[in-house]
């Protein structure tokens with residue numbers, strides 16, 4: 001059944017008020033369209049790693065290849081707390097049998113690529129959010145995208161096709177009949 005295909009989603013995109021300012025970034029395409037096709041599994045790494053709502057805004061700093069997660073106003077380094085969470089969460093998500101993940105663009109935790117990394121106050125647009133990077137590293141075959149890119153019909157179709165392909169591959173390995181689509 002296609003309804004059993006699970007996709008992880010940055011929680012704020014589902015309309016959950018988990019952002020640093022107590023708001024959300026509800027994306028109706030996800031909840032109203034993809035939510036009828038797939039089972040969406042919301043994850044907010046910042047809240048789930050123990051940060052409050054609201055909380056101080058954060059950004060990535062240092063080496064773009066190995067950035068640190070730091071609060072903007074008080075310079076508190078949250079990298080260790082986030083890394084501890086990520087290492088546990090990726091193992092927890094193995095049991096969810098995800099076939100894709102849609103991340104919130106630009107976030108120092110969830111941004112997939114092109115996240116600003118500040119080094120001596122000069123931003124480089126080359127980082128990945130710490131949770132997104134951990135997911136890509138732990139699940140190298142998982143189809144991943146950012147919410148804004150799904151506005152492009154070709155990118156959207158490609159992502160959905162990759163999700164179904166992964167599901168079929170998993171079913172093949174399990175010896176189960178593949179999904180009709």
Ligand code: SF4
Pocket residue numbers: 010011012013018019020043044045046047104107109110
């Ligand atoms: S971008 Fe990620 S960490 Fe930030 S509020 Fe949304 S789900 Fe939480």
